[in-house]
């Protein structure tokens with residue numbers, strides 16, 4: 218970009234306005250004081266909408282925009298049984314008068330709960346796949362597409378987490394919003410931190426950090442897989458974005474902090490539940506055990522180890538996920554019952 222001439226990078230990219238933007242950027246005053254380190258800010262992307270809420274909505278504005286440009290009638294996507302992305306896609310489809318088919322990994326829960334309850338409510342159709350089938354999803358997608366084509370529909374397939382070159386625009390645009398947040402607040406955060414599940418949020422922020430000149434370090438805690446997986450996935454998405462939109466971008470670091478996946482995707486150590494409860498009580502912010510709570514707990518551990526000693530301001534991106542909290546109610550019950558500070562009747 219030439220200095221002084223701002224060419225809107227997202228100009229002419231198909232987009233449907235779905236999210237309530239901009240989301241607030243607020244300082245967690247009490248938690249920052251308690252931790253005794255840099256000011257911790259939270260970008261409230263859990264507030265992009267009520268039921269569709271979370272980071273996926275930013276990506277889906279562009280994904281659904283492309284689907285409508287192609288005159289698609291059915292959105293197909295995939296994820297875990299309690300996928301926030303699948304729930305967001307199902308609601309977006311209903312909002313736009315389209316059909317939605319979800320390919321979900323695992324067996325449906327006996328009781329409809331959390332995201333799966335909402336998927337059902339808005340009329341999504343389902344394919345339940347085994348973990349083995351899910352490892353090579355192309356055939357699953359092809360079968361579902363074929364089914365809808367035979368019915369005279371026009372399917373549009375969205376990869377896991379809407380993390381591809383189209384979905385990247387969601388967080389490229391979020392970087393633009395952050396730039397304006399920082400200018401209004403007069404801050405220059407050294408780090409922007411998020412959870413990484415399929416990499417699209419981090420990939421978009423990495424590109425947006427350059428295009429919108431944030432000069433921050435983009436960092437993520439992976440909640441599944443490992444650092445090598447995310448390095449490969451995010452570089453591939455960025456390369457596809459460069460190719461498709463004919464842009465240039467110097468090589469960027471992909472700073473994944475590995476080591477906090479715990480017992481696995483969708484499961485968390487008791488420590489994470491404790492952190493979720495603590496943040497809820499100190500700041501009234503609700504995190505979830507699968508993504509934001511796991512990443513925030515990891516962030517606090519790294520803060521305690523001194524990783525962010527030099528920083529003055531850090532932004533934690535709250536990517537949503539509240540509906541994934543409810544199926545974990547039993548684990549919270551344990552944490553709550555062991556709370557010695559709760560007065561007994």
Ligand SMILES: Cc1ncc(COP(=O)(O)O)c(C=O)c1O
Nearest residue numbers: 301414415416417418508536538
């Ligand atoms: C609540 C929440 N936070 C974070 C993420 C991770 O985002 P990404 O898949 O773009 O890495 C996801 C989805 O995977 C999510 O549902």
